[in-house]
Amino acid sequence: MTRDELENLLKKQKAAFRSSPPDYKKRMQSLKKLSVIVDENKERLIEAVSSDFGFRSHQETLVLEIFPLHDEIRHAMKNLRSWTKRRKVSGSWFLLPASAYYQYQPLGSVGIMGAWNYQVLLTLSPLVDAVAAGNHAIIKPSEIAPASAEVLRKIINSNFPEEYIHCVTGDTELAKDFSSMPFDHLFFTGSTQVGKMIMAAAAPNLTPVTLELGGKSPAIIHSSYPLARAAKRIMAGKLFNSGQTCVAPDYVILPKELNNEFQDAVKKVVNKFYPDIANNEHYSHIISDKHYQRLSRLLEDAQSKGASVVEISSGTASIEGKIFTPKLVFNVNDKMEIMQQEIFGPILPVVNLENFEEAVEYVNEKPKPLALYYFDKSKKRINWLLRHTLSGGVTINDTVYHLAQHNLPFGGVGSSGVGHYHGFDGFKTFSKKRPVMHQKRLAASDLLHPPYTGLKNKLIRFLGKLAKR
Template sequence: MPDLAQIFSLQQSTARAKPYPDYRERLNWLRQLEQQLKEQLDALSQALSEDFGHRSTEESLRIELLPCLQSLSYHRRRLKRWMKPKKRHTSWLFQPARNFIQYQPKGVVGVMVPWNYPVFLTIGPLIAALSAGNRVMLKLSEDTPATNRCLQQLLAAVFPIGQVAVFTGDAEQAAVFAALPFDHLLFTGSTAVGRKVMQAAAAQLTPVTLELGGKSPAIVAADANLGVSAERLVFGKCANAGQTCVAPDYLWVDAKIQQPLLEALTSAFQRLYPQERLHQDFSWLCTERQRQRMQSLLQQAEQAGATIISCAEHSWRHYLQQGSGLLPLQLVLNLPAEHALWQEEIFGPILPVKSFHSIDQVFAELTTLPRPLALYLFSANKALQQQFIRHSHSGGVCVNDCLMQVAQDDLPFGGIGASGCGAYHGPEGFTTFSHAKAVHAKGWWHPGRLIYPPYNKSWLNSGLRWLLQRK
């Protein structure tokens, strides 16, 4: 594989040679990608399990591969409509003429992929960038080598490197990648690394989309259905062992229902992950760095006097001391406010819990916190739902469920403030990777020349003043 600069130059040349791939060409890209993806489902699932130490094939199909195929189908059905010029109003002052928006490929797009969803976060942005007609360079995480090899083979079978190129490598390689003068750069990862990526892109005036994370709260009101809420919270927190940027990071529960909710969470976990299937169905923590971090957080919580409730048969020590990456859901209560579990994105199957006595208390505290990527509210109260939707800030909101806002093909996905900037998925994916070119078109005859100098036409000056002063 030639180096980054060579491939970037090649893709620039390819984009210049054909700056506007037509509908049929783009549709063919999506169809070929879909066919290859379907043929490689088993290989990708096996590679994902190898990289994670263990991840259920069925979970990979549900949370990574199926969403990719759904997105491909969604884009194929809507691509022709998205590509059509969009008419805009033309004031009578400028008639006869017409205004429209022409969506044009930006050129060469860079995509930086994290390790937690290496297929979905590679293929998803790729679909949007290809639909918009771009060339794409992908930087994959060094923590998922087996999946990287599989993706490289899959994409090489469909696209020449002048169209789509895949790179791996460490943080040094990632820094070089981020510094290339892309026409757009999408980064998914931590807030700390996101700042470095944005700084590198700023030197090139590269527009960026940052999909970061943060501490996404789940709020359970007193009127919530405890059984349903607990089951959905457990699924949202335990999918991919909590290694999800939109996983519920911590739980805020009305004090009146805290104890029954804790019992419902434990019961729901044991129902969804019975002991006899725990090792097959529950994903492992992906890296040794992740395992050590989870262990350190739990040890610190114990030392701070917190209560840790393991939702599985054994304590957290039993699982982590076995040397595997398996860590079932751990509920943490009575945790001091200064503890790292309240300060850092957890990104694992640890769920701190705190109670509130008034929903106003929740709103008052939310306004002081960094804006999260997701906010989850469990309540049947329509007025309360509208209050959270309208008056809280987050990348997205999911009412009475977890994670499912990301799976909606027709909704944008993106953060706000510390959780990112920009969005993709849905039509926003197409527009993010396109330049909305404004076009004003007119014929040879046009009364607009009346505004040209010289300005000594008294009748015209009087008419202009009348226009300015009219209501």
């Protein structure tokens, strides 16, 4: 699609929206249709995703993309009527008898840019929120995963009119054009580096943006917590999609004396999860040779600077199949690239800090992470950590699953993102919270108009005294 074609599509959508903004009935019908077409085409989507990766297990795509998407649609449909209701608020006393309320209204035509690592979920999940809020939308899946992008294009465009919901596909040039369009809101999921470019491209139009980015999400293990349980839950979150997950634990912090025990626990759980990993039907491949080589360079750089790399599976790596086996990395330091950039793969550095306070200080010195994981049974320490750290989200004694809580917002802070979505927070992201005041025929505010005679001056002084109470 050319830039001119994209501009014309956006103009057509905006005109259609102005003519007839989607009401509650249309929104519900559209959400139901989206659920139906995803269900009818789930095998096509799963096969396309696997093709993009070279291999990704059928079950992983079902569990991590298709099921969560259906559940999100169900949640939106269940709650949409209450989300769209007017909400009365107390009016200011000096404006009585005026009433006041607010209501959520759709923004118009919004743009959504998906991400390759979970192409189906990260393209259609924000679409669910946008449709629930009553918007028209143009979606652009990631060009890095072209097979799944093409299936999305076909199933969306064959089921929705282009002036309402439309999917466009193309290369990085289209992505640049897309991000510079005067959407009423722009939603992007991807890396922090690209997120900066998206925000810059949107700025000339003053297009509001939601940026769902990433970063280095730490997992802190207190010495008193059962290490085997922590290892199991950390590696489960780490190895979903072979580590290619924005909220995957990026590195672990624990006392040095626990290194050997942690290594043994990790080896045990990884080989239980993925026996014969090189031939395992549940272990995902790396998306491309480029990303495979990037992970290899991270290990080489770490080893050249004194790190020790431990293979923790029973298999071997394979560039031909893009199978990158899980590895622990010990003796790391902040000069290593592995500790400077988001890993986005099955490599887990171990940072040795001897106490809880040191671990918190270390995390706070870094850019704010998208997720923070803490393993401890002490409510006092957990509450202290929550007060003294800031991250996009937190899971205590587990990893990753906070993003599946529909009634919790999902989003980063600082370099890990701007804005939130999921559930009501996603509905709000794609809405204008519009304030309304309704004045009556006789109003106290009429007494505040000029000219300010002696009686009105007395009234103003009286109001000033009341306001200070």
